[in-house]
Amino acid sequence: MARALPRNLHVISKHNVTPNMLRVTLGGDGMLDFPEDQAGGYIKLMFDAGPENKPLMRTYTIREQRVGEIDVDFVLHGDGGPASHWAAHCQTGDSILVGGPGAKKPLDHSADYFVLAGDMTALPAISVNIEALPADARGTAILEVIDQADIQQLNAPAGMELIWLINPEPGHRPEALAERMRQLPWPDGRVNVWAACEFTGMRALRQYFREERQVDRADLYISSYWKHGSNEDQHKQLKQADAVQAG
DSSP states (O other), X not given: OOOXXXXXXXXXXXXXXXXXXXXXXXXXXXXXXXXXXXXXXXXEEEESOOGGGOOEEEEEEEEEEETTEEEEEEEOOTTOOHHHHHHHHXXXXXXXXXXXXXXXXOOOTTSSEEEEEEOTTTHHHHHHHHHTSOXXXXXXXXXXXXXXXXXXXXXXXXXXXXXXXXXXXXXXXXXXXXXHHHTSOOOSSOEEEEEEEEHHHHHHHHHIIIIISOOOGGGEEEEEEEOTTOOHHHHHHHHHHHHHHHO
């Protein structure tokens, strides 16, 4: 099947969800043929000023979808990357080219217990996954945010424990998620794991889940969304090399 052409979407509104997370609502005629039920899937935002006149592309999660519009959450990085810079400065009516949507990575609801871990870049996808769980689901999520004020209210099942880690400098102490995970008792039964964060932190979590807990690969989704000190293109190359090495 041919890949869908990018669509032109417009900024409908934006507001701060927390001090360090900004939500931009996109819509317009480009949403007319946008598939339904894509919350948790990803899109590619396209920006000018790429090498060789190619657009810079940045990957973001669809936090929520309604008729004719989608919400996209941006972490407001201090380094002013192209996506967070655009989100901070865009105005109602501004347009942006958007590719996708790409596939969702949902939890397997047939598992006995759910373990999730991630930093603020993964919080939109984790939030979608948690809110889609059945009411009787049991699990734990460890969520790293920049500030206490960045803690969000999630519509989680009563049996889901949400543990918030505060890290004012994302990318520093990348093993913090894995260290906190090791402090938790490992549940009985079949455990389904979903984790995404900074590259070095991802590798620490992967080592824990695969080698120490021997989670079956069919029950483990783990990914890095960024690399401290690297741009997205450099990070993509690191991910490809790491995937080959990890097998």
